[in-house]
Amino acid sequence: MTEPLLSVRDLKMHFPLKKGFRRTGTVYAVDGVSFDLRKGETLALVGESGCGKSTTGRTVLRLEEATAGSIRFEGRDVRALSKKELFTLRRDMQIVFQDAYSFLNPRLTIGEAIAEPMEVHGLYDRAERARRVEELLDIVGLSPAYAKRYPHECSGGQRQRLGIARALTLQPKLIVADEPVSALDVSVQSQVLNLFQDLKERFGLSYLFISHDLSVVRHVADRVAVMYLGKIVELGTAEQVFGETAHPYTKALLSAVPQHEVAVARERIVLQGEVPSPIQPPSGCAFHTRCPVATELCRVSVPALDEITEGHFTACHYVEKGVSA
Amino acid sequence: MGHLLEVRDLSIAFRKLEKKSKDLPLTPGIDNVSITLQKGETLGLVGESGCGKTLSSLAVMGLLPDSAAVTGGRIGFDGEDLLELPERDRNKVRGARIGMIFQDPMTSLSPYYTVGNQIMEGMRYHLALSKKQARKRGLELLQKVGIPAPERVFDEYPSQLSGGMRQRVMIAIAISCEPDLLIADEPTTALDVTTQAQILELLHHLQKENGMAMILISHDLGVIAEMCQRVIVMYAGQVIEEGRTRELFHDPAHPYTQALLAATPRLDTKQERFYQIPGQVPPPSEWGAACRFLARCPKATHECQHAPSLLTLGGGRQARCWYAGDTSTGREEARRA
């Protein structure tokens, strides 16, 4: 088999918790995550708010320095790269941030913001850059008139699309897309998702697609990783995760999706108990405090991420091999 | 009479700030938008990105950016025109009687204050709570919006929180003074479905408990269907359809609403490509005499060169399309009306 584009092993990101200068604890934001991403593949990362999706994405791109683990991109050890090497690598690895406001420079117009990465990397001349800016705006469904606007003169969805256009400027190989369509109405969302699909087919672009919108994930993802409290609890092809759902947490997650066809109201599995804090993750299986089928075993022993059928992994004591309940 | 909120024919336009010249043409933002809401009612506001949903809400909150100006209409709230109120009285309404969950958490949360300070601020100002009382209530609120370890988050800065946690902090702030009207601008976009269900449940509970009315802005039609009695659909700065949720989703009258529903991805079937409405929303500079949906509309004819006005179809249904009456219920309702 060919080598994966991105290979992440046992990735950990622990934030120190401080009160003043005193260290009072640790946030186990990402706690031993492993996955591979092949060229031209979309791997979706889903899970409850605060489970560590964004942190995983940012750490993979080294926007944050991991606490432990290995990250390989095209076989190279990303964590060992020098600043200069990292700069070059950034051309190939881009991110669409969850919070469009946090990365936009308020003093740059939209046109300038999209052109900036090309300038920084010394690509193309002025005229060509301008042409590309226009093309990118069109691709994300904004008229060229928006190039002269400032971020604060745009609506939430317009800013989100700006973030997408910016990530595409350098024609990267990998995009970490952190909730890229969350602020978009369905039609613009379709446009962006179709675009992602086209780029994938034409250029073999790969995505780490972070989203809580499972109906979107269902359609764009080749494989899906479900996270809970900093760990992956289920991983498999989209068909496996949606069709042969194994982990109790994934089942609860899927049952909560609202649908606008009021008729198809499904039985909702409402999770009992509070979301535990990543500062003191529960013992054993971290999900045991809310799991409808948990037993004493779950409280004391950590289930391993086991392969139950080919390519379908899950971390639960009560999912048997070859059986997907 | 009887309306809690009555926005009538509200128009807002932008001017370029740096060019002070008075005769510079204003860029239109929204045109003649009317929104009414009863006490305790939930209204959904949907529409293509950039159509003016946030702008309309900011106007009700009295938080328009400096470059925006109200060029017509009124905003009635509990019998008073908010646009006529002096700033001091407006401040008493904002945050206390009308709360808002902002679309972009980072624009409304300050990076320099802890979460706790930001939650306590409104309660201390509007409800005159002591620091101790405000802290107690603040922690309760964080708990209610489903934040694990509220004590930890209370002392943290927004930058240390995940996207969904920030959003929930903002929700806690918006409901802290138990407003009569809550404007929720994409309140659950950053939230996973389980947390989303919990938040919607909480909002629903507040409505029943305190008779709070709510304007819910969301592009998630599933959420709208679950929460709202009525829906307003906007397109390019105008209201283009209004009606009761069930009827509007079941049998949309306006071609844009029809396309919007067709574009919704479903969980139960896998599709290779997503349906997208061809073309783009025209920027304000291209808003002319024709229907603003013309270039993208599959039903357009020469008649559409003249912009249609909001056509009343009966049963509280309205649509801005010459052919709106052509849907089955549309026809029926037009006859009945």
Ligand SMILES: Nc1ncnc2c1ncn2[C@@H]1O[C@H](COP(=O)(O)OP(=O)(O)OP(=O)(O)O)[C@@H](O)[C@H]1O
């Ligand atoms: N800089 C930081 N300092 C301390 N804690 C942090 C920091 N960044 C993130 N965290 C914590 O790490 C955990 C995971 O955060 P992360 O942003 O990865 O969540 P997420 O899965 O992306 O959630 P969401 O869906 O809400 O965006 C959270 O508990 C968060 O508070």
Ligand SMILES: Nc1ncnc2c1ncn2[C@@H]1O[C@H](COP(=O)(O)OP(=O)(O)OP(=O)(O)O)[C@@H](O)[C@H]1O
């Ligand atoms: N300060 C400003 N100057 C000029 N135009 C502006 C300004 N602020 C907003 N606009 C424009 O006004 C229009 C309405 O914006 P608004 O934020 O209300 O959209 P929205 O319906 O909330 O969209 P979204 O779903 O993307 O959040 C947009 O086209 C936007 O570009």
Ligand code: SF4
């Ligand atoms: S008025 Fe004409 S152009 Fe406008 S939406 Fe109706 S059919 Fe289409």
Ligand SMILES: [Mg+2]
């Ligand atoms: Mg996140």
Ligand SMILES: [Mg+2]
């Ligand atoms: Mg908005």
